[in-house]
Amino acid sequence: MSLIQWGVDFYTGLPDIDEQHRRLVALANRLADTPRSDADVLARAFEELRTYVIEHFSLEEKQMTEAQIDAEHLQYHMNAHALFAAKVTDLWGAYGRGADGTFEELLGFLKTWILQHILHTDRVMALRIHERLGVNAPHNMFTHF
Numbered sequence: 306m307s308l309i310q311w312g313v314d315f316y317t318g319l320p321d322i323d324e325q326h327r328r329l330v331a332l333a334n335r336l337a338d339t340p341r342s343d344a345d346v347l348a349r350a351f352e353e354l355r356t357y358v359i360e361h362f363s364l365e366e367k368q369m370t371e372a373q374i375d376a377e378h379l380q381y382h383m384n385a386h387a388l389f390a391a392k393v394t395d396l397w398g399a400y401g402r403g404a405d406g407t408f409e410e411l412l413g414f415l416k417t418w419i420l421q422h423i424l425h426t427d428r429v430m431a432l433r434i435h436e437r438l439g440v441n442a443p444h445n446m447f448t449h450f
């Protein structure tokens with residue numbers, strides 16, 4: 306069973322971001338499914354996820370900046386991205402030092418954060434971008450409000 310199940314509620318209506326979210330979820334699932342006994346493959350899976358996350362955050366931040374959404378959300382959102390990247394790096398480092406339970410903690414954090422972030426923070430971002438661009442948001446965006 307996958308760490309994160311992709312669902313229709315994940316769509317923000319921003320095609321580039323939706324496509325990247327799908328890949329992000331796939332990379333998190335791949336990390337979770339990699340046998341921990343295979344340290345090299347596990348390290349590559351983590352590094353690919355970490356690199357992709359940073360690239361993805363840049364795209365979101367670029368789209369928010371270009372759409373000139375409100376500074377308060379932009380700042381909040383960028384802080385959330387920075388905290389996520391720092392926490393994931395910390396947990397991976399702790400796992401590498403052999404700290405008990407840190408891989409499970411990393412997977413739990415990835416799952417919770419990615420779900421909450423896509424379903425809440427990124428939806429708010431998408432609404433703000435759609436408002437600024439004068440585009441109607443997809444109907445499924447309102448199911449969680």
Ligand SMILES: [Fe+2]
Binds near residue numbers: 365386422427
């Ligand atoms: Fe985001």
